[in-house]
Amino acid sequence: MSKKTSKVLAFATGVALILAACGGDDGDSGSEASTPASEAPATEAPAADCGPDVLEGGAGGAEGDAAMKITFDISPDAVWQDGCPITVADFQCSVNATLNTPGSISTTGYDKIISIEAGESSKQVVVTFNAVYAPYKLLFGGLIQASAVADCNDISGDFASLNQVSGREWMMESFSPDQLVYVPNPNYWGDAPTVERVVAVPFADFDTQSAALLAGEVDFIYPQFFAGISDALSDANVTSKIDFGGDYEGFYLQADPARGGPFSDPIFREAFAKSIDRDAVFEQIYIPLSEGKGKLLNCGPIVPGQYCDEAFADQFDPEGAVALLEANGWTKNGEGYWAKDGNAPTIRWIINTGNTRRENTQAFLIPLLQAAGFNVVADNCDAACYFQQRLPALDYDMAMYISTAPPDPAYLVSSFTCAQIPSEANSQQGQNSTGWCNEEASALLEKSDVTVDEAERAQLVKDALKLMAGDYVMLPLFQFPKSGFWRTDRLAGPVDAELNNYRAFNNFSKWEDVDGDGQIVLGAEQWPECLNPVTECANSSWMVWLTAFPILPNVWDTTNDGKLVITNLVTKEPVVEIL
Amino acid sequence: MTNEVVLSLRDFRVTFPTLFGDVQAVRGIDLDVRAGEIVGVVGESGSGKSVTFLGLMGLLPKGARISGSATVNGTELVGAPRQVLREVRGRKVAMIFQDPLSALNPTHRIGHQIVEMIRAHQSMSKAAAMERAIELLNDVGIPQPRERARQYPHEFSGGMRQRVMIAMAIANDPDVLIADEPTTALDVTVQAQILEILQKIQSERQAAIVLITHDLGVVARVADRVQGMYAGRVVERGPVAALYDHPSHPYTQGLLRSLPSVGRDRLVPIPGSPPNMIEPPSGCAFRVRCPHAIDRCSLEVPTLRVVGDLESACLRADELRSVGP
Amino acid sequence: MFRFVMRRLMWALPMTLIITFVVYVALRVGTDPLASYLRVNQRASEKKIQQYIETNGLYEGFGGYVRGYLQWLQGFVTFDWPRSIKGSREVWPEFRDAMFNTLRLGLTATFLGILIGLSFGIFVALKPGGLRDATVSTSSFVAISTPPYVSALLLQLLFAVYWSKWFGQSLLPTSGVYPPGHRGFDLVLMIKHMILPVTVVVIQVVAVYARYMRASLLEVLNSEYMRTARSKGISERRVLVRHALRNALIPIVTVAAIDIGAILGGLIITERIFSYPGLGDFFLGAYDNGDFPQMMPWMFFFTLVVIAFNLLADVLYAVLDPRIRLG
Ligand SMILES: Nc1ncnc2c1ncn2[C@@H]1O[C@H](COP(=O)(O)OP(=O)(O)OP(=O)(O)O)[C@@H](O)[C@H]1O
C-alpha cells in the first residue's frame, strides 16, 4: 500500500477517530519543549488555579428540543497531570473546541448537542442532544483540559510544539521531527505504567524500520503488512503477530444517476457485478499477498463482527448476468460488447498508478471482463489525483481502494446515504463517493444513527447492507492483515494483545522492558507532523496512536474485538435517556 | 681553444621501453664541450637531440634506460644518485627550453621562480636572492626588472619570457648551459636578440653553451663547433666554417641545402622521413634516404673519421666531400 | 584583489535578491500557497484565511508579488517567520535543527571525502598505469555507479543487521542523530551516528575527487614547467608540493566550492535512509503539504549556499590562479 493510500485511509479513519479524539491540550503552546512536567506538583493537592469547574457560557449550541440526554459520572479520582480534577468544564471546553475551532476536522455528533451542564456536582456531566444519536460512544474521546487553553472556542494555535495535557498514563516529555518521548503521568489515577519511558522515532519506509528493528535500535514496529514481511524480519530475537484489523479493500461502482455513467443503469450495474469472479481475484491477488492469512470479505463495506451477515457472498453469476442483460434489451455488438440502442458503454476503471496490487488486479480482470462483453479500460492517475480529485468528484465508473472500518458503523451514514452525495445542498462536501442513493437503505441507515438499542441498531445496519448488496454498488474483496513485530530480548508482556484494536498498540503502558534500558522504543511508519487534536493535525492514524490516545482521556475505549467499553474516567456506564 | 672539457659524453645511449618495443632514441654519442665555447647540435626532429641532454640531466621519464658515460667537470652522471644529480642541475648544468611560456610555472611570480633557482644552490636570504634575481633580469635586458619580478609569466611577451629563462639558467653561474631550441618559438628579430644574449653570456662568463636546434642558420651565426645528429647517432662534426664549406656527410649536405640563404632560389628538403627508432635501419641509418648509398652502407655502421677539418660518419665521406652543399 | 572580492560581493547581494524573488514568484505560482492552506485547513474560518494571507503577504498581481516578497524578506531577516500551515508550528526552530544536522553531515562528509579523494588521486597519479592505478580507478568507477541508497542499505545490513546477528550487538547505528530517547549533547554518540551516513556520502565524493585529482595532477606532471622545476636542482618534494600539487589543486578547489552546495542538496536520500532529521526531510514534509512558510526558508537557504559557494569559488580561483585575475 502506498503511503498516500494509507494517508487517505487514515483520513477516513481520522474523521471517526477525531470524534473520539477531540479534546484538549495544554494551554501555553509556546512553552519550552524540554521541561513539560516539571510544574506538576506531586499527586495530592491540586494547584491553586484549576480554573472554574463549570464554564460560564456552557457548551454546545444546537437548536431544537431535547431528544436525548446522557449523564456521565466522572470518577472522583480523575485528575489532570497537574492534579486538578477532571470536571464538566473539561467536557464543555472539549466540545466547544471541536465545534468552533477554525479548521476543526469534524463536528459530527457534537453538532447535535444543545447543552452540557453540571448535574449533582461538577463531577457529573449532563449532555442534551437535539436528536437521538446512536454513535454517541464515539464522542467524548480525547478530552482537553479547559484551564490549559486560553480560549476553548479556538484552540487552533495551541499545542504547536508540545501537548502537556494528560489524563492518562503518559505525559509528553518532548516532541520534535525526530522523536517523541513519553514519561509516566505521576497523577494518573489508574494503574501506573510498567515502563519508565516510551520513545517513538520515525522511519521513512519498511527497509529502514526493519533494519532498525533487526539492529536492535527499536523494540517494536507496526508496519504495513505485505507478503514476505515475516521472512524479511526473520531473526532469532524478533517475533510477530499477524491479526486482522479494520482495513478492507473493495470495488466500487459509480451509481450516481446525476453523473450518467454506465453504472447509473442498475440493470447494467448488476450484470457487470455478477460477472466479476471475486473468488478468482482472491486466489490470484490476495492469497499470494497475505502469506495465506487473509480472507475473502463478504460483509460489504464493513469487517466481520456484529454488523456483518455475509450479505455480499455469492454474487458471481455469469449466466444470470447474461440472462438479465438479454431480458432488458442488451445485445452483443460486432466487437463482442454488450450494447443497447447501438451504444456499448466504456467502463473507466481508476486506480492509483504505481500500486502493484491494483495494477495486477486490472491486468487480471480486464481481459476476463472484456471477454464477458464489458469494455473496461484502465483510467489511472497518481495517488493525489485519484484520492484528492477523481474520487471526491465521483469522476470514475469503477474504483478500487482500501478503507478502514471503525468500530462503530456510523460512518456508513456519511458514506452511503443519499443526502451525502456531493451536491449543491451540501456544498459539494458530501462523502458518498459511490453516488449510491437507495431511499430505503438511506432511511434504515439514518434510523440506525438514532437508534440507541444495540440489537435493534445492528439489525437496521444489516438490513441496509442487504439492500446495498442487492444494488451492487460495492463488491468487498479482502480484509487486510495487520502486523506487529518486536524484539523478544527487549520486550515482554501483552505486546500482541491489542494489535487488532482500532487503537493499535496503545496498551504499551502494560508492556515490559526486559532489557533494562529503562525505555521502550517504537518505530513509527508515519510521523505526526503536529499535535493539535482537533485540527488538520489529527487526520492520520499514526497521529492519534502516537500523540492523542496515550495522553488524552476517553469515556469509551475500543477493545481488541471491536467493542466500545467505558474507561476509568467514569464510574459507571453513562445513562442514556431518550426524551 | 685549449680550454678544459666541462661536459663529456662517451658512448651515451638512451632507450625507452614501450609497448611496441624499445625505442632506441640515442645510440652511442660522443661529445666534448669546453668552457667558453658554443657547440651547436643540429638534426631533424626526432634525431635524439633533446633526449640526449635531458637524459644526462636525469630529466627523462622514469622508464628511460640510460647507459654509457656523461661527465660534468669529471663527475659521472650516468647512474649517479639523486643527490649528485640535484647538485649538478641548475648549478653546473642549466637548461633553457623551447617554449618559454609552458616552461615557466604560470602560478609563480617571475622573481620567485628565479629566487627558487638561486636558493636551491646558494645559501642566501630570500631578500638577497631577490635582489640578485632583479640584477639577473636586468642583465638579460628586461626593463624595470624590479616591477617585472613581481609579475607572472602570462604578463610577459615571448621574448621576454625567454630572457627570464636565460636569467634563471645563469643564476648560479653554471659551467654548461644547454639551450634546447631557445629561439624556435620566437619571431626573427627577437631570435637575434636572444642569440646575442647567449653570445654575451658565453664571452662574459666563459660558460660552455650547447645550442640545440634544427636551424643550421642559427648555428652558423653563433656556434664555434657543430655536431650533426641523425637517428640517435653523430653523423658529422667539426668547426662551423668547415662544416658549412665542405660538408662531407650527405645528411649534413641535405640539411644545408634545405637552409634558406642568399643566392639560392630554391630550398631542397631532404626526401623521405626519419626512421622508426624501434627498428632503425641496419648499418648507416641514413642510407634509406641517401642518394649516394651503396650496398656496404647497410652492412657496416660507419664510425667518425677525420675528413679534412671535420669528422664524418659516412663511408663515402672522402668522395662526397668535394660535392658540397 | 580586494576590489575584485568587493565587486563580487556587491554583485552577490542583488543576485541573491533577484534569485530569491524569482523563487518566491515560482513558489507562489507553482504551488499556490493559499490553495495548499485551504486543502490542509479544510474548515478554516474566513478570519484565519485572511490572517494567513496577510502574515504571508499573499497579495495578487505583480505589484502584490513584489510587496509580498519584501514583506516576507523583512520577516525572514528579523526572524519573524510565518508559522507552518499544518499545526501552526514555529518554522525557525525546526529549520534550525534540520539545518545544523544537514550542515554537520554534509560538511563533514564533503571535507573528509575530498581529502581522501585527493589523497587517492595523488597516490595514483604519481604512479600511473600500474596495478595501483587500475585498482583505484576501478573501485572509484564502481563507487560512482553505485547509487547511494544501495551503498547505504549494504552498510546498514553489514554493520547493524548482520553484525548484531553474528556478534549479538550492532556495531554502528542506522538511524537518527542520537539513540532513541537520548537527551542533551554527546559528541561521541553523535559521531557514532554519523559514521554510516557520512560513509555513504564520502564514498561518492572520494570516487569523484580521486579521478578528478588524478587527471588534474597527471596533466600538471606532464607539463613542461615541471621539467623546468626539476632542472633547477630543487628537492623532489618541493617540486611535487610547490609546483605540481598547488597547480593541480586550482581547478579542484573551485569545483569543490561549487560542489558543496550540490552535495548538501543531494543529502535527501541519505538522510531518509538513515532517518536523519535534516533539511531533506524538512523539505519533503514541507513540499508534501505545500507548506509555503516552510518552503521559502529552505529555498532561501539553498540559494544563499549556492551563491556563497560560487562566490567563494570565484574568489579562490582568482587567488590561486594569477591568470584569472582580470580585475
Ligand atoms: N618518453 C619517451 N618514450 C618513448 N620514446 C620517446 C620518449 N621521448 C622521446 N622519444 C623518442 O626519442 C626520439 C628522440 O626524441 P627527441 O625529443 O630527442 O628528438 P629531437 O631531436 O629533440 O627532436 P625535436 O627537434 O623535435 O625536438 C624520438 O623518436 C622520440 O619519439
Ligand SMILES: [Mg+2]
Ligand atoms: Mg627536441
